[in-house]
Amino acid sequence: MSLVTLTVVSILFGAGTFLLLQRSLAKVIIGLGLISHGANLFIMLSSTSSGVAPVLADGVDASAVADPLPQAMVLTAIVITFGVTAFLLALALRSFLLTGSDEVEDDLEDRRIARHEVEHS
């Protein structure tokens, strides 16, 4: 079980990193999404115990419940990542409306230095 999850986590991180390095903003955002999913799954892996749902009702053995803390943390992390991803999508849309393309733009400084190099060589 753990090994399967771990494999999934590493695939998510690998695919996410690949997408993050692309020129297209949409791919960058999907890549970030995958990386965040990987991180969230990874937190689940760090649980100290697994078992039944951590609700202390009648007839539930306190020693047999799952560790509730990672679940609470993942829930918080998912909400935060969701919000920031939505914000990023809005930024990407705005960028698309302004420039008409979905590409990450060149750094102005880089362009200036490259021009400088060409002129002096």
Add this chain to the structure above:
Amino acid sequence: MSWLLPVLVAGPLLGAAITLVFGRRLMPQRITTLSIVAGTAAGALALLAHVDGEGMVTAQMGGWPAPLGITLVADRFSAIVLSVSALMLVAVLVYAMAQLGRDAIDWWFHTKYLTLTAGVTLSLLTGDLFNLFVGFEVMLVSSYVLLTVRSTQREIRSTMSYVVINLLASALFLVTIAFTYGISATMNLADLSVRLAEVDPAASRTLSLLMLVVFGIKAALFPLFMWLPDSYPTAPTPVTAIFAGLLTKVGVFVIIRTQTLLFPADEPSGLLLFVAGTTMTVGVLGAIAQNDVKRILSFHIVSQIGYMIMGLGLLSIAGLAAAVLYITHHIIVKTGLFLVAGVVEAEYGSGGLDRTGGLLHRRPVVAALFLPFALSLAGIPPFSGFVAKLALVQEGLALGQGAIVAVSLAVSVLTLFSMTKIWGATFWGEEKEASGRAGRPELATTGVVLALSLAVAATAGPLGELSLRAAADLMDPAVYVSAVLGGS
């Protein structure tokens, strides 16, 4: 006093909700925001006085005893940083109100400013690793909105990389949290300090490095600083000023807190000193190559972070005390310098060095505001930067770390050089055409920040002793642990 800790976090959040209710009506928004931010500053100063007199204050959220619940903690170090930060938040807010309607500071500004305040106070006060993640995110999301709200192409381009890098850093932070929880089964920093002392040294060293990378991105350490000089200068002046003063320093605060509390050591760390030296050097060399006031100052933020990490890297009481003093001095001076840069931009419509000139004759008061800040940044006596740098250099020499001391002194000279570059191009030289005149309120606010910076230099004695007491607490994790866990 423990009731004050949650109030310092919840107050600004409540204020943000209230400003939303007022919609676009500016006057009630301004009154709410100013009173809440000023109240936070007053609370932070009261907290500092209390903590220094009677020891650390802790508050257990929801009544859950530590380490089960989330703990808010204030020790001398966090109270000092919180007080200075809150004072700067007030100053920049007044400056922003003077600029209202210009430079795109509009009704939305107040809400985000208050959530930013809450993020800063939560990050400084929390005693829980996951809660720290939440505090960081509250702070960062506010900063994303403040950076992009004008939505021009230039801002979108530079903010995009800022958001992507910070989101990636957040994912790394989550991975670090998972590792930490997997090893120790706790998130409470005090409890972590106890448990990490018992784990395999290799595991704890890995965690130490992971945390250094994660918070190093936030603090803009070499080689993780690339996002900073690109994104900060495009924002409206008050936004850049408060980011420059606070955000990276919260990162430095957390680096110092985690490294001293979770991974205690008592001899100079070669790795930290190396990072400190390269951060200083690369930052200042980047600054020298720039031709815009705000971009020069942004690279200097990176360079100055190196000095704070140098104080941490020495890992002695006097070294950490110098770092605390340096943070105090730097938050004030950096905010002030960006406020002056904003005045220059308001005068010329741009901070490009080729479009400014002769301001000394037209507005001598601006020159009088810039000069002490610039000299202080470079560490010229009798200004506050000198006091902080002297403490660093003395301790560096006392510990036999000659290399880093030499680097820090050379970087000081280069800092002075790039400050003279701004001075020569903006205040001296032929008079260039100026479009607008900066208003009196802006100049007055900058003057108040300058007075605060001079006060740091004037009270260097008592402040130095306070930093020594704060550093002594930092070097002894048992103080923090027993305050949070109740001596268990």
